[in-house]
Amino acid sequence: MRALNAAELSRQLETAQKELLDLHFRLETKQLVNSCEIRRVRKDIARMRTILRERELTLR
Numbered sequence: 001m002r003a004l005n006a007a008e009l010s011r012q013l014e015t016a017q018k019e020l021l022d023l024h025f026r027l028e029t030k031q032l033v034n035s036c037e038i039r040r041v042r043k044d045i046a047r048m049r050t051i052l053r054e055r056e057l058t059l060r
Helices: 006-028 036-059
Strands: none
Touching: 006 036
């Protein structure tokens, strides 16, 4: 993940946020088989945000 540039990382972050929204909908409609997926996606989002923030702080 750290090898990606900021644009690619932002694109993946947006995709992960959409996936999280979809997982929440599936959870509420009882269609989600593995609820651990929500945790995995949330942690991925946090990792991406952390990397973007680290890069933002190093540019200053």
